Amino acid sequence: MKNMIKTSLGLALMMMCSSSLCATLTVWEDLDKAGAIREFADQFEKKYGVKVDIKDRDSANHVYDVADLISRGEKTPDIFLLVSDRVGDAMSKGLLAPIDNMEQEHSRYIDTAAALFKVKGKYYGVPRSVEALVVYYNKDVMPIPYETLPEYIDFTQKHKAEGIYGLISKVDNFYYSYGFFGAYGSYVFKQNSEGEFDAYNIGLDNDKALKGVSVLYDFAKNHVPQSVLGAEGWDNIDDMFKSGKVGAIINGPWTLNKYASAGINYGIAPLPKLPDGTPMRPFFGVKSYAVCSKSENRKLAEEFLKFINQTDFALKRYHKIAELPPIKELLAKEEIKNDDYASAISSQVEYADPMPTIPQMAFVWEPMEEALYSIIKNGEPIEAALDLGVMKVKQKIAEN
Missing domain, CATH: 3.40.190.10 (Periplasmic binding protein-like II)
Structure with missing residues (x-):
């Protein structure tokens, strides 16, 4: 079954590209943080023959800015950052598309992190970092x-x-x-x-x-x-x-x-x-990657987020920007357990309440x-x- 899903996805992604026209995935990262995922985006481009355009923007304004673009009928990013306390606001504005592969992927993340982006049985965010x-x-x-x-x-x-x-x-x-x-x-x-x-x-x-x-x-x-x-x-x-x-x-x-x-x-x-x-x-709080409801490349966006959040890639991202991914396998690594900063954050999250x-x-x-x-x-x-x-x-x- 998993092989069938992968084959279908691969065919879908291949159909997005031809020699004359290639899909472009637009990703909003946090201010001065685009470099943290550029290496992985390059690998994704080579693997799927698509283009990934990453832009640095202050994540505090992503929800406002996406809503503004939609209201003016302008092109939105395919992927932007969503902080957990803005989920309700983003949902009420119709900014979010459900992320189907999180139905399987959610178990990779600590339960409290993934749950903050689950609304009426569907997931609307891929956890990026916890704070x-x-x-x-x-x-x-x-x-x-x-x-x-x-x-x-x-x-x-x-x-x-x-x-x-x-x-x-x-x-x-x-x-x-x-x-x-x-x-x-x-x-x-x-x-x-x-x-x-x-x-x-x-x-x-x-x-x-x-x-x-x-x-x-x-x-x-x-x-x-x-x-x-x-x-x-x-x-x-x-x-x-x-x-x-x-x-x-x-x-x-x-x-x-x-x-x-x-x-x-x-x-x-x-x-x-x-x-x-x-x-x-x-x-x-948890900062996640979200897929915009107006994206024309939703499946590609989902696959990109799964790709860059592989444990080894997420670990490299942590070492670059010191924002801790709430990925169970990553948190279990000795180098994370022995990292004062990561250890303090992960320990504190055990004694913390999710921001509404x-x-x-x-x-x-x-x-x-x-x-x-x-x-x-x-x-x-x-x-x-x-x-x-x-x-x-x-x-x-x-x-x-």
């Missing part, structure tokens, strides 16, 4: 990372006279602070047994959320400099890390190149456990960040601030 918050530590300030939040706090107490902190984070940012919510079982939108999110069941003001935010408040108010709050906080955190004024920070994979180019002698570790030993549970994939997630960020800021900066009672934040989220959902 979650981790701890970056400056080995010249803190030779080894700690396993618990109290240990980082103890470091702060011991070095307070020197003006050096143990661990800091953008505590008033909901994305960065969700690990405290998720630790005790709070959630943004409740998931059912099929993994679908219920926009009308919000768990950000329940007892579990109150417990997590109480720990966050104590940490933020007593053990983190107030300069991390507000818009200026981002730069202040980076400056403190680069200058050795903090031993460790919480950040994501997107900052890896920045810290490496700054010459910091850094290491990477999972997030610390809270004072009672409970692991923090931040969001995790429904469009209503867009209405959560601002109200919850306002709530966190009012709690940490202004001393607003936690329960009242969270209740108000959730009320605003519900209002926004109702209005839209």
